[in-house]
Amino acid sequence: MENMNETYDEPKYTMRWLGIQTVFVLVISLILALVASGIDSVALGRQVAGTLHSKQYELVSNSITYCFAVLTISLMSLMLIEVAFRKGINFLQYGLVGCALCLFFLLLLAMSEKMAFIWAYMIVTVMTIGLIGTFVKGLTKNMKAVGLSVTILAVEYGLMLMLVYMGSMALLIGSLSLFILIAVAMYFTLKLKVENEELVLK
Amino acid sequence: MTSDIHTYSGSRPSYGKKVFLMGLICVPLMIGVLAVWILTFSRELTSNSVADEIAHKWGSMVYITGPVVRVDMDDSDGESPYDQGYHTDSPGWMGPQTFDCEATVETSSLHRGIYEAEVFTSHVRMSGAFSPGSLQPLGDTVMVKLDVDPGCIEQPASLTIGDRQLEWTSFKDYLFAKVNVADMSGRVEFSTEFNVRGSGALFIRPTGEQSTVTISGDASNPSFDGKTLPVDRQLSGRVFSARWEEKMPARMKFSSRSGYVGTSFLVGVDRYQKVSRSMKYSFIIIVLTFISVLFVEIVKRHPIPLLNYFLIGAALILFYSLLLSFTELVPFGWAYLVASVMTIALIAGYIWKILGSRSLGMSIGAVLAVMYLLCFIMLSISDGALLVGSLLLFFALAAMMYGSLKINSN
Numbered sequence: 001m002e003n004m005n006e007t008y009d010e011p012k013y014t015m016r017w018l019g020i021q022t023v024f025v026l027v028i029s030l031i032l033a034l035v036a037s038g039i040d041s042v043a044l045g046r047q048v049a050g051t052l053h054s055k056q057y058e059l060v061s062n063s064i065t066y067c068f069a070v071l072t073i074s075l076m077s078l079m080l081i082e083v084a085f086r087k088g089i090n091f092l093q094y095g096l097v098g099c100a101l102c103l104f105f106l107l108l109l110a111m112s113e114k115m116a117f118i119w120a121y122m123i124v125t126v127m128t129i130g131l132i133g134t135f136v137k138g139l140t141k142n143m144k145a146v147g148l149s150v151t152i153l154a155v156e157y158g159l160m161l162m163l164v165y166m167g168s169m170a171l172l173i174g175s176l177s178l179f180i181l182i183a184v185a186m187y188f189t190l191k192l193k194v195e196n197e198e199l200v201l202k
Numbered sequence: 203m204t205s206d207i208h209t210y211s212g213s214r215p216s217y218g219k220k221v222f223l224m225g226l227i228c229v230p231l232m233i234g235v236l237a238v239w240i241l242t243f244s245r246e247l248t249s250n251s252v253a254d255e256i257a258h259k260w261g262s263m264v265y266i267t268g269p270v271v272r273v274d275m276d277d278s279d280g281e282s283p284y285d286q287g288y289h290t291d292s293p294g295w296m297g298p299q300t301f302d303c304e305a306t307v308e309t310s311s312l313h314r315g316i317y318e319a320e321v322f323t324s325h326v327r328m329s330g331a332f333s334p335g336s337l338q339p340l341g342d343t344v345m346v347k348l349d350v351d352p353g354c355i356e357q358p359a360s361l362t363i364g365d366r367q368l369e370w371t372s373f374k375d376y377l378f379a380k381v382n383v384a385d386m387s388g389r390v391e392f393s394t395e396f397n398v399r400g401s402g403a404l405f406i407r408p409t410g411e412q413s414t415v416t417i418s419g420d421a422s423n424p425s426f427d428g429k430t431l432p433v434d435r436q437l438s439g440r441v442f443s444a445r446w447e448e449k450m451p452a453r454m455k456f457s458s459r460s461g462y463v464g465t466s467f468l469v470g471v472d473r474y475q476k477v478s479r480s481m482k483y484s485f486i487i488i489v490l491t492f493i494s495v496l497f498v499e500i501v502k503r504h505p506i507p508l509l510n511y512f513l514i515g516a517a518l519i520l521f522y523s524l525l526l527s528f529t530e531l532v533p534f535g536w537a538y539l540v541a542s543v544m545t546i547a548l549i550a551g552y553i554w555k556i557l558g559s560r561s562l563g564m565s566i567g568a569v570l571a572v573m574y575l576l577c578f579i580m581l582s583i584s585d586g587a588l589l590v591g592s593l594l595l596f597f598a599l600a601a602m603m604y605g606s607l608k609i610n611s612n
Binding site: 015018019168169171172174175176178179182183185186189190 | 241245315316317507508509510513516517520523524526527528530531544548552555556
């Protein structure tokens with residue numbers, strides 16, 4: 001992957017870049033998680049007004065719990081794509097992807113007022129993954145990158161749906177999937193090598 | 203972090219900045235620990251409320267007042283002749299001369315999903331005697347009252363008094379029996395036994411001039427409670443027994459909820475307390491792990507980026523989340539074993555792959571295993587945990603000093 005077209009005057013993907021980017025991703029995830037909790041209170045309002053069934057509200061509210069994790073993991077995977085495929089993605093584009101992930105919950109709320117939760121969830125998931133996949137294709141022009149991001153998103157949303165329906169067992173499944181996530185992250189840091197001050201994924 | 207040790211052979215890079223940054227990493231990690239602690243707390247609240255709900259369907263706390271005889275039948279102003287007894291603070295009850303009560307408690311668990319409640323069945327045997335000539339002046343027929351919620355009694359109990367056997371009659375929240383005492387002179391012995399079911403606590407109010415109350419059985423976390431402390435108590439694990447001896451005047455005033463002695467038990471499960479207690483040691487485990495990895499890094503002269511430290515720290519925090527979720531399904535010891543083996547395997551494997559040295563990965567794994575084992579021992583011993591803990595810290599410090607000597611000599 002090193003011999004791909006773009007070259008830089010000075011190393012871009014340094015350890016310093018990784019640190020700054022991580023902090024940025026965490027901050028933007030936190031802000032958007034606050035927005036999502038706003039969506040939660042909107043949902044509560046709709047439930048009180050009677051347009052949203054209380055069972056549906058519980059499911060929507062449960063899924064909003066996982067908002068921060070979904071945002072962080074998705075944006076981190078975008079960083080991974082950036083390093084692996086050597087395509088610059090700027091802060092604005094990260095922000096837009098984050099907004100799409102956050103909009104998922106608003107769409108979910110709106111859709112579940114009209115139909116069964118499971119159908120609403122599926123339609124909104126397909127919409128969001130389609131949007132982000134197309135965006136990543138436009139950014140990287142690389143089908144492998146699109147495949148990677150779509151797979152990660154699909155796994156996340158699948159897991160989230162499972163956790164929402166699990167009830168008291170959600171903690172176990174959640175902890176085990178976090179364990180796997182840390183193992184995967186460790187695997188990628190092993191692949192991450194520093195060559196001439198530049199991070200390279202091998 | 204990309205140190206230039208390869209270019210300056212022989213000189214050592216400064217680790218001061220790195221140690222400072224590692225300290226900074228500990229801040230978000232401890233926020234993570236706090237999050238898991240809050241999660242534990244909220245799971246405990248949910249679990250306790252569900253346990254209370256399950257237990258209340260079985261029976262709630264049991265309060266029993268020993269048998270008393272009504273003295274002033276004429277003063278009754280209630281609609282029922284026995285109604286005055288309901289207000290137990292009114293005077294006019296006479297207790298027996300001697301009163302012995304033996305209660306054996308047997309506990310069982312009720313489950314609903316992952317939630318669990320401990321309830322008990324208790325066999326209560328009461329015996330004693332009224333002093334000679336104390337019953338006859340009260341009239342031909344006296345009322346003997348036993349204050350216990352009839353709802354918690356498993357099968358109808360009978361009363362043997364003198365040479366007569368009578369059935370208790372339930373009324374509101376007590377049992378009573380009318381006894382013809384015209385021909386009872388001398389000591390009047392009585393005895394009764396019954397089974398009660400309940401949860402949370404078993405309290406008995408002795409009513410005799412000389413009373414002995416014995417409660418024994420097995421339960422989780424029994425604690426002896428009440429007006430006075432037991433004169434004799436034994437407690438080993440779940441098995442307990444306690445004996446109270448009380449003296450009081452024959453004619454007494456009952457204030458509504460005092461004078462009871464007994465044992466209270468834990469209705470919910472204590473696994474959440476164990477998880478939150480184990481989290482007290484999280485900071486020291488993270489710090490000691492970081493220090494051991496830093497030693498390895500310095501000795502091997504193989505720079506390990508801070509990102510890797512962060513992931514190791516995250517794995518150490520995830521241990522508590524895993525422990526919490528496993529302990530809801532299996533006993534605490536097994537949950538601890540599985541969670542610690544998973545965490546140790548992950549971190550040891552990671553160090554092995556980072557440094558490409560199997561023995562170093564193994565030794566970090568061994569250090570972690572010792573730490574988790576010591577943490578488990580500290581959780582199991584209730585007394586002297588502070589002493590053991592400070593001694594362990596002393597030895598950890600000694601080991602670190604020894605390690606730093608190695609670094610200087612390199």
